[in-house]
Amino acid sequence: MFSLRPVLLIAIVLCLLASVGPATLWGQRPGGVAQAEGSPSVISKFIARLPKPVKDRDYYDDGRPDPLKVELGRLLFFDKLLSGNRNISCASCHHSLTDTGDGLSLPVGEGGRGLGITRDTGSGLDAIHERVPRNAPPVFNLGAREFHRMFHDGRLEVDPSQPSGFISPAGDDFPEGLDNVLAAQAMFPVTSPAEMAGQGNENEISQAAALGDLPLLWELLAQRLRANDTYVELFIQTFPDINAREDITYVHAANAIGAFESSAWRADQSPFDRFLRGDRQAMSVRARKGMHLFYGKAGCVACHNGSFQTDHEFYAVCMPQIGPGKGDGATGHEDFGREQATGNEADRFKFRTPTLRNVALTGPWGHVGAFNDLRDMVLHQLDTVESMQSYDRYQVVLPYREDLAAIDFQVLNDPDLVSDIVEANELKPRRLSKKEVDLLMEFMYALTDPNSIDIRRDTPMAVPSGLPLAE
Ligand code: HEC
Numbered sequence: 001m002f003s004l005r006p007v008l009l010i011a012i013v014l015c016l017l018a019s020v021g022p023a024t025l026w027g028q029r030p031g032g033v034a035q036a037e038g039s040p041s042v043i044s045k046f047i048a049r050l051p052k053p054v055k056d057r058d059y060y061d062d063g064r065p066d067p068l069k070v071e072l073g074r075l076l077f078f079d080k081l082l083s084g085n086r087n088i089s090c091a092s093c094h095h096s097l098t099d100t101g102d103g104l105s106l107p108v109g110e111g112g113r114g115l116g117i118t119r120d121t122g123s124g125l126d127a128i129h130e131r132v133p134r135n136a137p138p139v140f141n142l143g144a145r146e147f148h149r150m151f152h153d154g155r156l157e158v159d160p161s162q163p164s165g166f167i168s169p170a171g172d173d174f175p176e177g178l179d180n181v182l183a184a185q186a187m188f189p190v191t192s193p194a195e196m197a198g199q200g201n202e203n204e205i206s207q208a209a210a211l212g213d214l215p216l217l218w219e220l221l222a223q224r225l226r227a228n229d230t231y232v233e234l235f236i237q238t239f240p241d242i243n244a245r246e247d248i249t250y251v252h253a254a255n256a257i258g259a260f261e262s263s264a265w266r267a268d269q270s271p272f273d274r275f276l277r278g279d280r281q282a283m284s285v286r287a288r289k290g291m292h293l294f295y296g297k298a299g300c301v302a303c304h305n306g307s308f309q310t311d312h313e314f315y316a317v318c319m320p321q322i323g324p325g326k327g328d329g330a331t332g333h334e335d336f337g338r339e340q341a342t343g344n345e346a347d348r349f350k351f352r353t354p355t356l357r358n359v360a361l362t363g364p365w366g367h368v369g370a371f372n373d374l375r376d377m378v379l380h381q382l383d384t385v386e387s388m389q390s391y392d393r394y395q396v397v398l399p400y401r402e403d404l405a406a407i408d409f410q411v412l413n414d415p416d417l418v419s420d421i422v423e424a425n426e427l428k429p430r431r432l433s434k435k436e437v438d439l440l441m442e443f444m445y446a447l448t449d450p451n452s453i454d455i456r457r458d459t460p461m462a463v464p465s466g467l468p469l470a471e
């Protein structure tokens with residue numbers, strides 16, 4: 001009897017652990033919303049769907065890029081010297097005061113004035129010619145290696161079989177020597193007339209863009225950097241293969257910009273991240289219930305899976321199309337999404353699954369910023385077609401100009417074009433109660449890294465060109 005007691009005790013404890021163990025992962029016994037899915041087999045499937053915690057080695061340079069490169073990249077990112085008319089920087093659309101985006105549904109490119117929702121469309125000859133056709137995505141966590149595709153349609157992606165290492169819109173013109181796909185991305189905004197290069201004959205960069213001569217365009221930008229003594233010194237200090245002014249190329253600049261983006265805007269300390277690392281109390285009970293819905297009944301995990309809640313694949317989710325579009329369809333105001341990159345009609349209206357870290361900070365949401373309320377965006381994902389049919393177009397965040405506004409809703413005004421988007425939809429509706437949606441929202445909020453809430457520290461006080469930082 002005496003010797004049996006500890007054994008019995010251990011057996012009882014083991015039995016208890018087996019019955020409630022997995023449930024304690026979200027700190028509650030299966031009950032409430034979780035009830036229907038509370039059986040042990042469902043629970044273990046659920047746990048299998050939770051991603052592994054993010055680690056340093058998931059990022060380029062194991063999360064420790066060269067500080068000199070980062071600092072140089074920061075200056076370049078905020079310097080309007082890289083735009084044809086010296087009037088817009090990367091930061092104008094990805095600002096540290098607007099959570100690495102611009103707070104608008106669609107960006108106002110070169111020629112506009114002001115920052116975030118105060119940005120206007122400019123005046124006189126400098127005024128913008130059109131809106132930029134897609135929402136400026138946030139730049140959080142893009143220094144993680146798994147983000148192997150850039151842009152809403154993934155038109156730039158890692159491909160070791162290419163001489164440059166990437167499939168890109170620049171094709172054979174794309175240079176070698178780029179550190180990674182994030183750095184490679186920084187080659188493109190400077191070539192876009194609406195974003196940074198300028199229109200037609202306005203300047204030498206816009207002329208190169210109009211000719212489609214990208215190697216010339218990148219060389220002209222390098223010349224601007226070579227002409228600036230402060231930059232020359234910084235490039236020589238930073239890059240071992242730069243010994244003199246002439247050695248500076250725009251590829252070096254892009255590599256520095258990529259290093260800045262990946263180090264400054266890493267965001268993997270959200271309550272959810274801490275929970276995955278084993279801090280069971282990091283998320284509230286309500287957020288944990290919301291997580292259970294996300295990885296279970298609500299079906300979000302089908303696409304928003306993996307460490308950063310994206311499978312990096314493309315789906316048609318019936319997103320209302322606004323703005324000038326990408327030149328697709330008879331009107332030219334449609335945006336065929338992934339088909340733009342692949343030329344494959346089966347990819348029409350498909351867009352890349354976005355990461356959801358910091359999602360509460362990065363509105364408006366969707367590839368054209370059609371939703372200005374995160375709850376409406378989530379409700380859209382729960383019943384896309386219903387949401388499209390009841391879409392409230394007054395929520396778009398776009399500075400008004402009559403001629404631009406006349407184009408903004410051309411697709412939505414055309415029942416045939418709307419029905420094309422509806423027919424392509426791949427996301428089936430899921431029924432959730434209002435209370436369950438509340439819980440799902442709690443989980444969305446638990447994806448915010450507290451370090452990302454205030455990133456003013458990333459804004460330099462001045463840049464080497466001496467150009468104004470104010471927008
Ligand atoms: C006029 C606004 C604007 C400017 C200026 C701008 N961007 Fe962007 N950025 C965008 C838009 C819009 C997209 C999405 C385009 C698309 O998907 O077709 C984008 C996409 C990106 C992406 C890809 C994000 C992802 O998730 O795929 C990165 C990174 C980025 N920009 C960095 C930069 C850098 C670096 C610069 C400066 C060299 C810059 N941007 C300048 C608007 C801008």
Ligand code: HEC
Pocket residue numbers: 294298299300301302303304314315316317319351352353354355356359362364365366367368377378381382426427440
């Ligand atoms: C079929 C794949 C799929 C499923 C399932 C799915 N999503 Fe998405 N999600 C996407 C795609 C693709 C986009 C981008 C669509 C676009 O911009 O046109 C997106 C966009 C979003 C956005 C906007 C993010 C941003 O930065 O703009 C949120 C929020 C979101 N989804 C949440 C959810 C939630 C919550 C669920 C579950 C209820 C869910 N999604 C289910 C594919 C999916």
